[in-house]
Amino acid sequence: MTTWDVLVVGAGPAGSACSKWLAERGLGVCIVAPPRSGIRAGESLPGAAYPLLRDLGLLAALQQSYACPCHGNLSAWGSEDLVCTDFIRDPNGMGWHLEREGFDLALHQAALASGAVHEPFRIETVRRDGGLWQVGLSDGRILSSRFLVEASGRSSIIARRLRVPRHQDTPLVALYAWGQDRGQDQRSLVESASVGWWYSASVPGNRRVLGLHVQREFAAHIQRKPQLWAQQLAMTRYMREWCDANSDWTELQAYAAGGAYLERFGGEQWLAIGDAALAMEPLSSQGLFNALYTGLRGAQAIAASLRGNMVLHADYCSRLQHVRQAYLRHTCLFYAAESRWPDQPFWKERHTQSLVMLNQQQDSSMTLNETMPHRTSQTEVLSTP
Ligand SMILES: Cc1cc2nc3c(=O)[nH]c(=O)nc-3n(C[C@H](O)[C@H](O)[C@H](O)COP(=O)(O)OP(=O)(O)OC[C@H]3O[C@@H](n4cnc5c(N)ncnc54)[C@H](O)[C@@H]3O)c2cc1C
CATH class of the missing domain: 3.50.50.60 (FAD/NAD(P)-binding domain)
Structure with a gap:
């Protein structure tokens, strides 16, 4: 051997x-x-x-x-303001x-x-x-x-x-879907919500990823009733502008994402x-x-x-x-x-x-x-x- x-x-x-x-x-x-x-x-x-x-x-x-x-990140976290971090200032x-x-x-x-x-x-x-x-x-x-x-x-x-x-x-579940990128901003977007936080980014091949990070129980709830995903998205201030709930998203994938x-x-x-x-x-x-x-x-x-x-x-x-x-x-x-x-x-x-x-x-x-x-x-x- x-x-x-x-x-x-x-x-x-x-x-x-x-x-x-x-x-x-x-x-x-x-x-x-x-x-x-x-x-x-x-x-x-x-x-x-x-x-x-x-x-x-x-x-x-x-x-x-x-x-x-990716030249920067946008985040709405702690307030409704959208804050930009431009990587031009990042060493x-x-x-x-x-x-x-x-x-x-x-x-x-x-x-x-x-x-x-x-x-x-x-x-x-x-x-x-x-x-x-x-x-x-x-x-x-x-x-x-x-x-x-x-x-x-x-x-x-x-x-x-x-x-x-x-x-x-503390456990965290990420629910991700992929769809077509309609030429939005190339920066990442993070937005907090009452149930957790959202993330979206453009990915190669004119695709876009959209993720919601929530508690385990709520993730299971959304998986049982996928229409909740669109309802939660509709309650966001910025994310819904970037990611149209009615466009063609893949089925939700769930990932364990806690530390x-x-x-x-x-x-x-x-x-x-x-x-x-x-x-x-x-x-x-x-x-x-x-x-x-x-x-x-x-x-x-x-x-x-x-x-x-x-x-x-x-x-x-x-x-x-x-x-x-x-x-x-x-x-x-x-x-x-x-x-x-x-x-x-x-x-x-x-x-x-x-x-x-x-x-x-x-x-x-x-x-x-x-x-x-x-x-x-x-x-x-x-x-x-
Ligand atoms: C939802 C989500 C979003 C994320 N977003 C980002 C991000 O934007 N940026 C970022 O930097 N990181 C992100 N991460 C984290 C990143 O994906 C991981 O940190 C990275 O993949 C870790 O690499 P790894 O090689 O340690 O493990 P992995 O990439 O998980 O590789 C593990 C390997 O082990 C193998 N394996 C498993 N079990 C066995 C077995 N029994 N026998 C033999 N082989 C086995 C698998 O097949 C695989 O090849 C994210 C993670 C999640 C869950």
Whole structure:
């Protein structure tokens, strides 16, 4: 049986970035992930991702996903005023709206072109034996490796098999639909509402995505009665101008979108990256950045660990703790900045959680200017060392 240097479980942006970096350095890398199905949400890529993509040799992936430039964000949050954040004032420059399936595929192909091998199966069992990992696939085979990477996204299959607790923040469900873009503004739009918050952006191929983020119970209610979606849209001030409820939208897709994190980001010869390690609410627009960042930093820590140097491994885990704290602080302050519906269940739950979390934080010295939910303005959380 072949023993791989590194087995990467997951072929999302985190798994692909990590695999590419390791394979390029001559390590034997096997990616295990079932073929992708279904439409993917998550198309806003902040400008700060550019240097990461460049360092990973993945700029071509942006072109292959027909990324459209995004020059700013508009948000109506905390008041009816529409506030614009123009990326011209952002040191990271403009962001992009991606064709997400194409982006993920381009990253995956780049990893394969660097020498990684793909096994298109699910992981079923994981055990450690004689200093090696033995991983059982859904086709019945067992693969062996020296190092194991948990990159399976929110399903965090490896962490579950290793019995590492995964903590969930307040649940959030995102209901997304895609329709035709009728040439509206290319900027993203975020608008809060009494039941949660809306988001819309143009995506490549003259399409537009429209998302509503709500509590789990309300999402289930809308799924049972889809006409509620149009009713809620009609109550918005800006979103309804951009997204006509009567035009041809796809069926609603529901995604778990709340924050979550692993109690430990790694251990003996294993490491978690991307959403598996730390999942963030879409309000932050940091998921892809986090996936690329942890993919790169995780790969560097893994290469060092395989040479017997554990310093980067420890450093990686402590950095992720800081990222999680900064993410929490930003998210709580964003929610605190919307006070128009204090008695509505969505906002009541968010405000209560925010107060608890902010009280737990030692450093909450942020100004409210930093708290507007521009959906791509938080990247400094991860970019600061
Ligand atoms: C509604 C919504 C909107 C979002 N919007 C944005 C946005 O605008 N901008 C942004 O930056 N981020 C956004 N995100 C977050 C972003 O999509 C994620 O952070 C990103 O996809 C994480 O990448 P990943 O590689 O860690 O995980 P994923 O992309 O989820 O990849 C996980 C991989 O693991 C594989 N896998 C799962 N289970 C198994 C198993 N048992 N065996 C083997 N393989 C397995 C999967 O097949 C997949 O290949 C959004 C998320 C949601 C839910």
